[in-house]
Amino acid sequence: MASASAASDKASVEITKGINGLEKVTLRDVRGSSAEIYLYGAHVTSWKNEHGEELLFVSSKAIFKPPKPIRGGIPICFPQFSNHGPLEAHGFARNRFWKIDPSPPPFPTSTVNKTYIDLILRPTEEDFKIWPHSFEFRLRVTLGPAGDLMLISRIRNTNADGKPFSFTFAYHTYFSVSDISEVRVEGLETLDYLDxxxxxxxxxxxxDAITFESEVDKVYLSTPTKIAILDHEKKRTFVIRKDGLPDAVVWNPWDKKAKAIPDLGDEDYKHMLCVESAAVEKSITLKPGEEWRGRQELSAVPSSYFSGQLDPQRVIQGN
Structure with a gap:
């Protein structure tokens, strides 16, 4: 873990109490970008650029009170995505208390000039009752010098009985957008999806792009490693890069569904879009001792989309 520093001109990692006394970690980069991660759920609840602009959406009615998951940010869906299985919707990783990992194994990425925190989740006795498998889930959250945000998950099967296990997974990322009707997603056109x-x-x-006029809940299959979200009004493009996550879930509840979700404001759907790096169509199976790795890297770049002349392929390929 990068060392904490009180100086404003240095990258820092700070552990404090957040909403309702829940512990959180704040990462700050030398240029002024930041990220907040609650140990409850290993949940990224804030990602700000160097100008202090919030890039993630968190519901105006989010409940920061266990066992309720936090609505917004980046919930981690494991070991089950949605209700496609016997567990509670989206699994239990997002409403468990994680710990700071004191001795993480080496991650195959450079940490030079990057600020990061390592978290770990192991199953409790209660978890064994609903999902009888032993595992270690390690998560590294990294804030890069250009303000990019990276999440790397490493899940290892530690079963002593020789049994494999299978799971589905998603980074359920809520992006903050100016107006959902002014947003388009590039990189998923011509692909198959499950509706x-x-x-x-x-x-x-x-x-030729995904635009939004009503409720959307789709799982795109065999997706590229880069996807772009173009926000017309904010003149901003989010670029998602991912590895080990072949699917991409696109979700917006629209007005009727938003009003039916207790911890989502009636108008919140207008300012959020979920584009989730995922492995959900086909389960991932690990034998004892095997490890799976899934990476998501997010960056936000200025775009000239207001003129309608932005070439999204250039953004995807060039950033």
Whole structure:
């Protein structure tokens, strides 16, 4: 873990009490960007650029009180995505208390000039009752010098009985957008997807970009390693880079569903978009001793989309 520093001109890692006394970690970079991670759920609740602008969406009615998961930010869905299985929706990792990992194994990434925190989750006796497998889930959250945010998950099967286990996974990322009707997603066009609003029926994306006029809940399959979210009004493009996560979930509840979600404000849907790096269509199976790794890196770059002339492929390829 990078060393904490009180000086404003140095990168720092600070552990403090957050909402309702829950412990949180704040990462700060030398240029002024920051990220906040609650140990409850290993949940990233804030990611700000060097100008102090919030890049993630957190619900105006989010409940920071266990056992309720936090609505918004980046919830971690493990060992089950959605309700596609016997566990509670999105699994239990997002409403467990994680610990700071005192001795993480080496991560295969450079940590020079980067600020990071290592967290770990192991199952409790209660977890064994609902999912009878032993595992170690290590998460590194890194804030890069350019303000990019990276999450690397490493999940290892530590079963002593020789049994493999299978799981599905997603970084359920809520991006903050100016107006959902002014946003488009590039990089998923022409791909097949499962439509959760139509009994998971399979379709092929027809448009040259994904735009939003109503509720959307789709799982795109065999997706590229880079996806772009273009925000017309904010003149900002989010670039998502991912490894080990073949699927991408795109979700916005729209007005009727938003009003039915207790911890989501009625108008919140207008200012959020979930584009989730995921492995959900096919389960990941690990034998004892095997480890899976899934990485998501987020960056926010200025765009000239206001003129309608931005080439999103150039953004995806060049950043």
């Amino acid at each position: 959760n609003l139509r009994n998971k029926e399979r379709f092929t994306e027809q448009g």
